[in-house]
Amino acid sequence: MKSHQIIALSLLSVLVFSALEVSIATKSAYAQDDDRWYIGKNAPADTYYIYKIQDAAVKDGAPFTMALYLQEQDSSGDWTAPVYVVENTGHVITGTFKLGENLAVLSGSSDIPEEMEPYVGGYQDTLTWLEAFTNKAEPESLNAVTWGKIACIGCGTLDPKGSEQVTAAGNTYDTTVLVNHRGQTDSKIWVAKELPYPVKAKTYADVTAGLPPIQYVFDLVETGAGQLPTPEETSVIPDSPLTLTTGRGTYAMTLSWSPNEIMPGAETDFNIQFENSRGVPMERTNYDFVVKSAATGDVIQEFTNQNTGEGNTGDVKVMFDQGGPVTVTVTINSVAGATTDPFIESADFNIVVVPEFPTIIAMLALAAALASMVMIGRARGSILGGGRRGI
Template sequence: MNRTILSIITVFFLGSLLVPHAFAQFQGGGVDKDGSWYAGEGLKQGDFFSYSMCHVDYKECTNFELDMWIKGEKQVGSETKWLAEVAVFDGNKIIVGEMELGKIAPEPTGGSIELGQYRGAFKSSIAWLSAFATSDDSSGGKGPKEFRATSWGKIGNIGGEQVVPKAIETITVPAGTWETVQIGWKTGGITSKVWIVDDFPFPIQAKTYTHVSEGIPPTEYEFRLLDYKENVQESPIAQYTSTAQDLIDAGCEVNFDKEVSIKKPTKNFDYQIHVFYGPEDLVEGCPTQWLIKFISKYDDTEFLNQVQYDFLVVDNNLKPLRSIAQEDNRNFLYSPSGQAILDFTVKEKPGIAKYVVWVYGLAPEGIVPNTASDFVEIPVTIFAKDDIANVQEIPSWVKNNAGWWA
């Protein structure tokens, strides 16, 4: 009897020890498909790709289109790289330039300065799996990864899980219908997914999330393939011209810093708003960029999260004349981190424009905030292009002193 009880206890105890092992097997991946994949697999001269994409580090995942044509090879020192012509369509802006892509891992390692922030977004999204799967396992490369492998590696952040092949799926994107292998990993309880195709250089679709310790994880990056063509021998990028040159020809300033700084509480003192904008003198028909920081009313160092807001132009009665959100076909703008960058063209007539940062409240996208709206008004002088030359001739120290005395 004692021996029987001991046996039951032993089985129960050992069974409990096996639970973590079974759970580890459940976390493992691998799909029923022969072969392997690496970032850049099958990439060749004449390939043309068009992606719709966003990345959290670029305006908190503001969408843009990136077209890329593999022009050929380029020798850089002792390394042979791919040379790609690129056109980016970002709102009303077009940016044209070149990117250099590595052969072992197709990450952008050089190219046109104008494409800098877009190169970073491309590297951290479309080319991101090169951190786990490359063409060669020598010289620091990771080598190709098998579809049947239980794991391709582990996410580096705290609490990150294994990157694993999870499923075989047939999915449709604007570029067509593809049989894919879904690569996935968990972040903050939500599964991030990237869909790859055997012998195709880059993933064709992705939806991933940033790692957070609590709350709803915001999107880290998202993209899908709009178009793909092979053996394109005439540059499809040559037809485009950077809009920056058109703005320069029109007399607009394009290389400017956000020198103007304004910090104010909202009308009902619910929030603090700190804005930086440039250029110093806003001109009708020319671009401007604003950095908006949403700050706690209790602590200047604490940024607010999940801010639903809009950037408006209003009349003397606070009636909206223009909404940046509506111009982007959205009901509101959204800042997960409390720091937002806005690029837009000044459409207001010369004189005093009343810009307003309107805060609807703090809530995840798709959820209506349960607090009243609040706002801060920022009057700004708008100049005509004919007048700005005279303004710019005035030394900056004169304008600064005049502003100080005012």
């Protein structure tokens, strides 16, 4: 074979192998990119997501429902997202978020009523920490050994720890479980690569000692195409008992009452139990128990400097003059003789006194029905009696 033919074949071989290498590298890059995930990846327009959320920093950890509709994306990548929140009392709040590509709320251009602002904070809390590990500029692989750690003393790393099937919103998702281990707890976030949001999460707060309290929990309830209608306002009457954490997550309080249906004009026995974030009962707790009208904020009754004694429970008796929603605020002043100053450790319990007038109406209706039955009975008796007299 002539030298120029050998050179030509060598060049052809180089070109062929180079093409193969480029092809393999390209496929590998596509595969790697397909394996990477970040908040907002491949978010489709005209899609809604409904989540049940609890955040220790929002309304003392009371659960709420948030629905977001990713309506459309502009040329800069920002989303217009109508949103509604349903509080645990049944109250509905509506607004419109302007979201960045990472689905974070852009406060300057969002239409957010004041009463929705705490829930905006709750929404942001559930995403900000995760975005510090993975984002569009630096996405992470769901098959990586670790996603590293952020600048936080003792925060540990966030690591993909295998897969788990999760049923949510009527679907079963193959998720990757992201785990952040700190001390004696594992914060977990479940991610499905086909969804722009995590499927669910359960994370714990940072504490310097002891078992940390839950920071936030959320679960995907529903997802689909098209915009959902805003639900109607409802009045939810909560059942006894209710458990809330104080604003800092230091203590948990459980409020129970008897009878379960609180009526005007009848005495209601309230019982309050105190525990720390680890679920350990707290003895000798001094507290204030204040009952206010949820509508006006007027104080209905106030009990200050109450004590649990050597146990962890306190009892208060309240008489309500009228029905309607009320707020019971319990503030811890001291525990075992140690004051909680300068921090305010309190929780607001939203309960409902059953309106008096529906009961009266029901009684009148029942009385009218009974009267009608008596009259009909008398009429029937007269007819039957007359018939018998004619025989």
